[in-house]
Amino acid sequence: MTEKDVVERLEEIVGKKNVQADKIGLTSYGYDATLLSGVGMATVFPLSTEHVVKLVKLANEAGFTLIPRGAGTNLSGGTIPDGRCVTVNFSRMKKxxxxxxxxxxxxxxxxxxxxxxxxxxxxxxxxxxxxxxxxxxxxxxxxxxxxxxxxxxxxxxxxxxxxxxxxxxxxxxxxxxxxxxxxxxxxxxxxxxxxxxxxxxxxxxxxxxxxxxxLPAAKKTMLAIYNQVEDASQTVSDIVAAGIVPTTLEMMDNLLINTAEDATGAGLPRDAGALLIIEIDGHPEDMDEQVETIAGICKKARVREFKMARTAAEVDQLWLARRVVIGSVARRRPSYSLQDITVPRSMFPNMVSGILQIAKERNLEVGILAHAGDGNMHPLVLFDQRIEEEVERVHLAEKDICALALELGGTLSGEHGIGLLKKKYLTLEFSPVAMACFAKIKNSFDPRHLLNPGKIMNL
Amino acid sequence: MGVLNDVYEMLNTCNKCGFCLTACKTYKTDLREPLSPRGRIQLIKKLVDGVIEPDQDYEDAINSCLLCGECAVACPSGVKGNELVLAARRDLKLRHGIKPFAKSFALKTLASPSRLEHGFNFFKGVGKGLLKRIDGLDYFRGVDIRNMPAAEKPFLEQVPEQITVGDPQKKVAFFVGCFLNHSLDGTAHSVVKVLTKNNCDVIIPKDQVCCGLPQYAYGDFESAKANARKTIESFLDRKPDAVLTACASCGSMLRDEYLKLFADEPGYLPRVKEFCAKVFEFSEFVEDQIKLDESKLKAHTPVKVTYHDPCHMARHLKITSQPRQVLKSIPRLQFVEMNEANRCCGASGLVQAFYHQLSTDITRQKTQNIVDSGAEVVATSCPACMLRIQGGLNFAGKQQTVVHVADLLAKAYED
CATH class of the missing domain: 3.30.465.10 (Uridine Diphospho-n-acetylenolpyruvylglucosamine Reductase; domain 3)
Structure with a gap:
């Protein structure tokens, strides 16, 4: 079946309005939030389960692969098309x-x-x-x-x-x-x-x-500001060790504090080494005691300033500053490489100092963002894709970071997936036997490798 | 491709995080990537990189942008999607002029006062008659044309060039704008009334022309500049204390965009700056420049009012509190906020004419928010929004009416 025939059949299934196969459409569905890109044959918007069934049957009949896609904001290259494939865009199935x-x-x-x-x-x-x-x-x-x-x-x-x-x-x-x-x-x-x-x-x-x-009956949002990133990471492991379970324990370092502040004007301290956003929820009567305990732990770890958000607007501002971080780093450099490693919480301070060391050795700018409470860390290595020599160093740093995480008993991906980007590091984490097990699972569901081929692992 | 090369660093600063997707009305309504800010920015970048050609699909992506500016607010890296689209439109204009013919004809008509007057005369006479006869044409492309007001004669012909008061505190030159001159002349009278009631001499230059925004928005900087120069000279000649407009779109053009437009003419720029510094939007002027004497305001009929922030007010001029303050100062006016008050109504100049389905869907969201607010009257600060939203409400069979903030305030001096 020619590409033109495939597009016609797609239009029969979902209607012309729900197929995009022009040059502009192919370009627009060729990327996600990573630096990768590719080109497929078409993008199709199913509106029902029945549409999806027909699309899958057509893919089997005509011999093309399917790339599922939502908003295309993933950070691992999970929706990059490649050749004889059709992107299945679910954004219009939103009831x-x-x-x-x-x-x-x-x-x-x-x-x-x-x-x-x-x-x-x-x-x-x-x-x-x-x-x-x-x-x-x-x-x-x-x-x-x-x-x-x-x-x-x-x-x-x-x-x-x-x-x-x-x-x-x-x-x-x-x-x-x-x-x-x-x-x-x-x-x-x-x-x-x-x-x-x-x-x-x-x-x-x-x-x-x-x-x-x-929704929880009560919530408190705190901001702890540190001169040293090491002190912030010490606080994290101390809070966990004290048996307190905040809903949120987020860490940002100096570089990210500054880009987030540029983006939001939330009033973050630009000269701080790091900050923690700490949020707890639960019964109103438990809140004060927990805040006090957390404040004590922060103090012990040489906190420079410990603040409570007083109004809903202050809480929103803090959260906005946190949420924009990854997007805001382009203010500094146009490209970034983002890792998604997770280490046991007790190893958190070691991982942070290890990343700082790697950045220094490779002469790269790195911002550290972490869902610190669960040991999930997003080091953002900043660079410019157009400078080849720098890109080389970034790749070396990526590998160093992944190796260190595994050495500390951690894992390569906490929440962004493997996609295409982290595929090459997966064998560092899993033994050949475990990788074979993955392959068996994939093959038992999808023996013809019809769905999102080339993602997670090569088969 | 100089225009786009100049903005290449900003194009490259988009790291495709997708935070703009939800901020964009065209994307949220249509859900196709090329109609999102990220999609448009990537397409412009790919055009510069030589990966794609400026074909019709590309033009549709660029020309369907509402220029509402929401994406720029949402972008964590400070990328201004609306400015990049403007650069892309300028690039298209330089490549092959403005297409299609209907669009370039409309823009030329707007730029020339005599052609515009002929256009409205035709519409008033033959045009409306024809519409009545052709079934279904009442609502042409989502606009309630038959009920669209057309002034008996242009406002500029109804008033003297100068209206003086007894003890003038300020001398205000009124930039009327095309919509208030030809369609919503009642609102123009409201503006004059509020000014004179507040001891301002009003000058209404007869030789005023279109501010140039419609042409500027589609990359015709040459026509925009010609009109801008006429405007600046005509108004500065009258030596006013302030240049006042009751149209948010004209306001953003007169106050902010003129500076960008003449950035490449350093010799003329001081004159432009002198002019821009005098420009005020109606509610901004009333709240910040004259002290409204609330004891003079009367309103016997209680009314529930909500406010729609035009894009050019909320994100370009950044005036949001003043119109609300003006409304709240009117006795027996109950002010209620609607959901998404500052989101675009779907008008966006010629977008409503050329992408009418998309635009109509966006307007429907606005009218639903109005209905949900429980308000009887919607006040706003831009005649384009007024006509668009009123048409949308009529289309949906709703009773709410749309007025200008100036209309409600002027009425409070009558009661």
């Missing part, structure tokens, strides 16, 4: 099918934007805990595929912990439902959990059953 506050369940289509769900839930006094920094743009399907975390995941866990069930279209066009509205795990193999974080390589999502929670 909220049900919000069941009695049973704490929401049922949604995968193209729904995380923030748009939160806004509807809030009206009913509920929320959905995983809230990646990009939650205003990202889709829930994309969050699920990458198993996104977010600032709240220290206490509440990541996307995986909130997915009760799925409706998916398998690579042969058959539809199955895994899990469902019930809290207990499903009998047999836990297919839901295999699919969460599978980066669109096993099946296409068409419906998601999410666990939702009532």
């Amino acid at each position: 909220i099918l049900d919000i069941d506050t009695e049973n704490f369940v929401a049922v949604v289509e995968p193209g729904l934007v995380n923030f748009d769900l939160q806004a509807e839930l809030e009206k009913k006094g509920f929320y959905y805990p995983p809230d990646p920094a990009s939650y205003k743009a990202t889709t829930l399907g994309g969050n699920l595929a990458e198993c996104s975390g977010g600032p709240r995941c220290f206490k509440y866990g990541v996307t995986r912990d909130y997915i009760l069930g799925l409706e998916v279209v398998l690579p042969d066009g058959k539809v199955i439902q895994t899990g469902g509205r019930n809290f207990n795990s499903e009998p047999g193999y836990d297919l839901t959990r295999i699919l969460v974080g599978s980066e669109g390589t096993l099946a296409l999502l068409t419906k998601i059953f999410l666990r939702i929670l009532p």
